[in-house]
Amino acid sequence: MGSATTQALAATTAALSAVPSVDLGVARELFAAARTLxxxxxxxxxxADSSAAPAARAKVVADVFGATFQPATVSLLSTAAQQRWSSSSDLVDGIEELAIxxxxxxxxxxxxxxxLFGVSRTIAANPELELALGSRLGDATAKGALIETLLSGRTSAATTLIVSSAVQQTRERRVRQLISRAMRLVAQQRGRSVATVIAATPLGRTQTKRLTAALSQRYGTDISLNIVIDRSVVGGVRIEIADDVIDASVASRLHDLRQKLAG
Structure with a gap:
């Protein structure tokens, strides 16, 4: 990510904070705008042409989207268009981020x-579904409709919208990668981080509370835990948060011991 895009994302996020109220209709329109772009x-x-005047780019937004989108959506799109982005692809990513x-x-x-974590695990467990959703072939709208059918009554409207929008515009990205990105953005918007905990057996309520408290203290932010059960870790836990990996599993210790014995 270029420095221009980093600054542009900061500006669009700040603009979102200044909007009095938004609803899922605004999110849906932002996703639609991202697909159009x-x-x-x-x-x-x-x-994304930085040589054009910001006001001129804002006028393009108004001309293309002003008649059909809500004022809040048009305002956010206008702010995004007036920023300097490292590439046109980054602009599209930025609008997707706003939608999430x-x-x-x-x-x-x-x-x-x-x-979102549950959806990601379901897709990971069904290779055929993952292949179908990530394939360049097939109608994008049909993929979105498939997700809406699969998730109907099982997830919130926000989650359904995020996933159905993701599969309609993968742009050479894996669906699970897009869902992981969405998880991080949702957590960030809510002022917390997401930690994936891989354990051999389910954690009890007390264990979960202690682990959450310890991670929150270590990282200085609220933590949301996603727990994966994997018998191969034998015992203990493996924690993945942002770019950090904390491996306190028995399997890891046994591996280290074998490495030492081998020599």
Whole structure:
């Protein structure tokens, strides 16, 4: 990610904080805008062209989206278009990020991170489904409809929207990669981090509370735990949070011992 894009993301996130209220309709429109830009290199290139005046780029947004989208959506898109992005692809990513953040705000009581994690695990356990969703072949709208059918009644509307939108515009990215990104963004929007805990057996309530408290103290932020049961770790836990890996599993210690004995 270039420095220009980093600054642009900061500006669009700040603009979102200044919007009085947003709902899932705004998130849905932002996702639709991202798809439109992703499908039109001419339009995305025009909005990401730093040689054009910001006001001119804002006018393009108004001309293309102003008649059909809510004012809040158009305002956020206009802010995004007026920033300097490292590439047109980064602009599309930035609008997707805004959409995910809006979805997190729109349903504050929904366990979106946990639901996204569950969807990711389900996809990982079904290679044929993952292949179908990530394939270049097939109609994008049909993929989105498939996700809506699969998740109907099982996840919140925000989670369903995020996943169905992700599969409609993968842009050479794996679906699970997109879902992991969404998890991180939702957690960040809610002021916490996500930790994946891999354990041989389910953790009890007391263990979960202690681990959450310890990680929160270590990282200086609230922590949301996603727990994966994997018998191969034998005992103990392996924790993945951001780029850190804390491996306190028996399997890891046995591996280290074998390495030492081998010599």
């Amino acid at each position: 992703g499908e039109s290199s001419q339009l995305s290139g025009a909005l 953040r809006v979805a997190a705000i729109a349903e504050p009581d929904a366990d979106i991170e946990g639901e």
